[in-house]
Amino acid sequence: MANKNDVFDVIVIGAGPVGITVAARAVRGGLTAAVVEERLAGGECEYYACVPSKALLWPMELAAEVNRMPGLQLRGPIDAAAVLARRDETVSHRDDGHEVNLIEKFPATFVRGYGRLAGPLRAEVMTPEGGTRALRARHAVVVATGSAPAVPDVPGLREARPWTNREATSVQQVPKRLVVIGAGPVACEMAQALHSLGAEETTVLVRGDRLLTRAEPFAGDLVAQSFRESGIDVRFGRSATRVERPVAGGPVTVHTDDGGQVDADELLVGTGRRFSTNDIGLDTVGLRPDGPIRVDASMRATAVADGWLYAVGDVNGRNLLTHMGKYQARVCGDVIAARATGRPEDAPGLRDTADDRGAPQVVFTEPQVCMVGRTESQARADGFNVRTVEYDIGEVAGAIVRGIGYTGRAKLVVDEDRRVLLGATFVASDMADMLHSATIAVNAEVPLDQLWHAVPPFPTVSEIWLRLLEQYGL
Ligand SMILES: Cc1cc2nc3c(=O)[nH]c(=O)nc-3n(C[C@H](O)[C@H](O)[C@H](O)COP(=O)(O)OP(=O)(O)OC[C@H]3O[C@@H](n4cnc5c(N)ncnc54)[C@H](O)[C@@H]3O)c2cc1C
Numbered sequence: 001m002a003n004k005n006d007v008f009d010v011i012v013i014g015a016g017p018v019g020i021t022v023a024a025r026a027v028r029g030g031l032t033a034a035v036v037e038e039r040l041a042g043g044e045c046e047y048y049a050c051v052p053s054k055a056l057l058w059p060m061e062l063a064a065e066v067n068r069m070p071g072l073q074l075r076g077p078i079d080a081a082a083v084l085a086r087r088d089e090t091v092s093h094r095d096d097g098h099e100v101n102l103i104e105k106f107p108a109t110f111v112r113g114y115g116r117l118a119g120p121l122r123a124e125v126m127t128p129e130g131g132t133r134a135l136r137a138r139h140a141v142v143v144a145t146g147s148a149p150a151v152p153d154v155p156g157l158r159e160a161r162p163w164t165n166r167e168a169t170s171v172q173q174v175p176k177r178l179v180v181i182g183a184g185p186v187a188c189e190m191a192q193a194l195h196s197l198g199a200e201e202t203t204v205l206v207r208g209d210r211l212l213t214r215a216e217p218f219a220g221d222l223v224a225q226s227f228r229e230s231g232i233d234v235r236f237g238r239s240a241t242r243v244e245r246p247v248a249g250g251p252v253t254v255h256t257d258d259g260g261q262v263d264a265d266e267l268l269v270g271t272g273r274r275f276s277t278n279d280i281g282l283d284t285v286g287l288r289p290d291g292p293i294r295v296d297a298s299m300r301a302t303a304v305a306d307g308w309l310y311a312v313g314d315v316n317g318r319n320l321l322t323h324m325g326k327y328q329a330r331v332c333g334d335v336i337a338a339r340a341t342g343r344p345e346d347a348p349g350l351r352d353t354a355d356d357r358g359a360p361q362v363v364f365t366e367p368q369v370c371m372v373g374r375t376e377s378q379a380r381a382d383g384f385n386v387r388t389v390e391y392d393i394g395e396v397a398g399a400i401v402r403g404i405g406y407t408g409r410a411k412l413v414v415d416e417d418r419r420v421l422l423g424a425t426f427v428a429s430d431m432a433d434m435l436h437s438a439t440i441a442v443n444a445e446v447p448l449d450q451l452w453h454a455v456p457p458f459p460t461v462s463e464i465w466l467r468l469l470e471q472y473g474l
């Protein structure tokens, strides 16, 4: 039985970036909220994912810029110790006091401990002191428990205690020889970051024939080319069959399906995520903990009666990206507040329309892969009447002033029936901030004939828009 102080309008389980945002919006909408967090408020993103990985990657990006510019010279290799010290600052030395203060200022109640559902509108928290605290919600419970690294079932792999994103982003001593399994954003970003910081022999084992398979094919090809030029050994069509690490923390050997082997000082696994739905009491509300929690466009769990359970962020499996999770959280917090207070539910911000269009994403490799909307193959699979245009980014005037060898590729995917953009991809250095122009065009379905009048300034890399539209025939 919850005591009267432990009754809230909304209970949020998980204080990652997404859970914190739900609470902020619900409170803004006039409700009371409690936020339960087992580890660190701020979540995977702040301490073991987005923030530290980008802190480790940015020096590499800057070094590439300097190396392209005659007249500029780096004083030496990247100083790994200084970069790691800066990384520690960006993650606040893993002290979540600032996030807890933020939550309390909403104001919401922060509850430290492991949260589980305990039947409709109820949760219980195992506190660090070993006690149990019962919470009750008047209107809604939101699951925002995120995801955790998935380690594949390869003989000897788990026993070898490989690095996942958590150890890689917390690195204290960069291994000289590194082997990476995977081909997604985690494997690509961390392989390049660690290589730039001193992992001289870096080998990436890719079971398929491409990196970054959710992007346009040329994106993975350009990243693989850059890996090779910098000395990273990318091996396609290679799966790990067995892993040996005779001494804990000692050298590791990965055997591959072609009969070969890679010896290294450390092994990093970047092979996707598992949804954090195990052991959070889903069985008490009639759900099975074997995948993401499916939700509708208002973030309500579709399989739970009476509409009191919501799931946002990684745990619902829509798009495992911080900005998309926070977008879902804004929808969710506002919907809960509207429903609780009897306000109309048909305001435009109260439904998720962005996830299905194709989320904007930047993979912060060198070159960066910046994409939004559908790729050509996704658009064709969805039945659109597709036409595409491509252009070499190195050919625009703005690229020339960026130094020698500034290059890349851009592609637009057009719905010919409506003459609007379905997707855009830009692969080049330092393109991240240009992506938002494409996100606006895709999301607002700006007609190409209108886009033609959005004149890009000279001489900037954004002139790529003009060249692509000319290529299209405008
Ligand atoms: C290496 C790496 C780099 C990434 N880089 C980017 C990037 O650049 N940009 C981007 O948009 N995305 C990036 N991502 C993805 C991003 O990290 C996730 O999409 C984001 O963290 C999801 O936020 P979340 O709040 O849903 O989950 P999380 O950040 O996982 O937070 C969930 C929180 O819930 C807590 N929790 C779980 N279970 C319980 C429980 N039972 N009780 C109490 N608390 C619980 C956890 O401790 C955690 O704090 C990256 C991911 C990785 C692995």
Ligand SMILES: NC(=O)c1ccc[n+]([C@@H]2O[C@H](COP(=O)([O-])OP(=O)(O)OC[C@H]3O[C@@H](n4cnc5c(N)ncnc54)[C@H](O)[C@@H]3O)[C@@H](O)[C@H]2O)c1
Residues within 6 Å of the ligand: 152, 153, 181, 182, 183, 184, 185, 186, 187, 189, 206, 207, 208, 212, 213, 239, 240, 270, 271, 272, 273, 319, 320, 321, 361, 362, 363, 364
């Ligand atoms: N900058 C960013 O936006 C960013 C950075 C990192 C992660 N993320 C997100 O975090 C999530 C997790 O990223 P991720 O790279 O771990 O996962 P992912 O699902 O994007 O990629 C996993 C990769 O591992 C491969 N793989 C899976 N099982 C394997 C096995 N048994 N053997 C060999 N290879 C195997 C897959 O083919 C795939 O290439 C993704 O949704 C990603 O978009 C985003």
